[in-house]
Amino acid sequence: MDTQTAPLLRLENIWKRFAAAPVLRGVDFDVLPGEVHALAGENGAGKSTLVNIAGGVLSPDSGRIAWNGRPVVLRDPRAARRTGIAFVHQELALVPQLTAGENVFLGRLPARASWVRWDEVYSRAEALLSSLGCEIDPRALVGGLSIAVRQLVEIARALACEARLIVMDEPTAPLSGRETARLMDVIGRLRDRGVSIIYITHRLGEIYDCADRVTVLRDGERVASGTIAEMPEDAVIRHMVGQVPGLPARPERPGTRPTLRVEFPDARFELGRGEIVGLAGLAGSGRTELLEALFGVTPPPGGIFIEGRPAAIRSPRDAIRHGMALVPDDRKAKGLVLSASIRANLALPSARRFLIRKGAESEGARRIAAELRVRADDLERRVAELSGGNQQKIVLGKWLLAEAGIFLFDEPTRGVDVGAKAEMYALIRGLAGRGAVVLFASSELEEVLALADRILVMHRGRIAGELPAAGATGEKIMRLATGQG
Amino acid sequence: MNKHKGAGSSLPHHLLRRFGPLAGLLLLCAVLAVLSDHFLTFDNLVNVFRQSAVNALLALGQLVVIVTAGIDLSVGSILGFCCVLVALLVKSGVPAGLAIPLSLAAGTALGACNGVLLTKLKLPHPFIPTLGMMNVARGLALVISGGFPISELPPGVRFFGAGAVLGIPAPVLVVVLFCVLFHLFLTRTTPGRDIYAIGGNAQAARLSGVPVDGRLNAVYALSGFMSAVAAIVLAGRMNSGFPLAGAGAELDSIAAVIIGGASFFGGVGSVGGALVGALIMGVLRNGLNLLDVSAYWQTVVIGVVIVAAVWVDVLRQRASRRIGE
């Protein structure tokens, strides 16, 4: 940048390697005061690694970091926080047993002669939260708050520490459309206060809703950077992945014989072979609960019939025996054994013999990794070492290896880059083409509209209505989802 | 001008994970060899191995439990119970060939109780059922023995503690046999892998079709079985069954497993590590004896070693954890 504004944070020639290949290769990156700087790139491009370096979580192998023009060393997250850099994590960083107000001032409660001044804690927390447009009771326990509100509490905490730069790594991945819109509004308010933001997302539309500049990483190098006016969406995608393949044509449907029939008190529907059915609804409308009941995670509240015969599903194991597969909404909590290898994770549901057949497993794992374009040089590496999007591919991959026939997807493309997303869509179509049953829940309306043959809409734990894909619009879905159907 | 450093800053850390405990053991041996002429003799080394056998056998069972992110506090008491049981049985005329399998079955059953209490009563943490069993089994050992040791066992039992094959002490052979079996079980079989998956993330394992409760029951039963195996070896070596046998042994076995690189957080740990952990403790005790360090100070040293080893584990965890996704 030129003379008018000096950057707030400047990372220069940053190198970082974990095991073998370097993950960051001489990256330059800067953030101006009061700007929202978006960071885009494929899964595994190095985005999280770069911001973790900015947040003091990781230290670079080499390179220079300057804050307000002066060199700094960010030894750990606390040092970064003292400098003025705050990280908004998705969970974990808040204490669920404490109130929102206590969390906002955690570790720095306003006190006089070491007596905490609780009225001040709560009045200041309330003021901070409402300056973000969040009107919650600061005395509410954080454990009972939605993820979206917890994020706002984290942001309020960053403001309470007088952070000048807030790092957000895929903050909208777990959010619904409405919550995302609110976060965009909050980001606008932060910018007005002069706070800078580094913003990572795979939903490129958001970049144009909130960012001033965008930088694209590819294979650990900065390949493009510019204002959003200079970098339209197709340019960003081109820099990220080259060309995004279009959706493949919908294959002829091999006659939709009903294969899965569900008779729950609040949800009665049939799914046919080769059919892709979308499950839409607002956050908390019960989509995850429905899918988990179908999969036997919780006791199903009614009958499940497969090929016309009642299926006794009391555990996920039973469901798997009936050819079902669940890609859960939270890959870290429910989808992966992070401490185990890629191969072991992929083989877990399909290995049925007593002895592990390593050769066959490696072969299968290699095939799936290639099919899903998992970026990993060595399939014996721990899943924890993969980037978020590549982890998501492993969660899907294990069911492909298990040759399931009924796929339940809960937000399957969360955290997946645009290129891989298109591949996943193609893959889901391919599954249906081969006669699988697909039920997928998604908060992204475009995704539901583009992919589904039929859309079930949930509202307050019940199926509020059903729409054929032809003629369905986002508006019609939202009407059903908000109970105005 | 890039000035990035050469290959892999995390490479030593990988090596540390794999060979750290072994390096520690070798270092310890080297130091003791310098300090004491007697340490590096064949007789002494065999002796160390023999004295470590009971702890190593308990550590194998404890390892499998700790890999599931659990803990088994009852191994020492189950050992005590089985020790008395096998002695009582042979003394009352049951042939060793029957008394030994019966004792193994009893240990397995007590261990299985731990598992069933954990999975069926949904007790919040294995600490609780195994703490209960620690008291119950010790109490039973005192009840059936009346509190007195039962001495002078027949050769069929003594063999496993004091016998030898081709000059190799039987306890050493038993340890080697079970190490091989456990290693194969944990690395080459699907139930073995399920155990790592449960420790790494029980919820994900369940959603992948792993029968979590069944595996946990089996794991605690296995730990009880190994306590019984250790009991036979100990009874044979002491030529008696005494009701306080194995008091405090649960903590030694936990220490061996943790020194050997397993993690209390679950999902990590190996047979080689646990064996090395047990040997480190054995060598340490032996060496301190040779150096005429009093038993009191030995306890202090062992305590320091345990904490230091777990501290290394914490450093490792910190180095390999990644926040922010």
Ligand SMILES: Nc1ncnc2c1ncn2[C@@H]1O[C@H](COP(=O)(O)OP(=O)(O)OP(=O)(O)O)[C@@H](O)[C@H]1O
């Ligand atoms: N602790 C680690 N050990 C080894 N490799 C790692 C580790 N952390 C990250 N990597 C590797 O570094 C690369 C970049 O990872 P990073 O998480 O920065 O990607 P990302 O751009 O955030 O991707 P995503 O969009 O999928 O979140 C990946 O190839 C990943 O496998």
Ligand SMILES: [Mg+2]
């Ligand atoms: Mg990432």
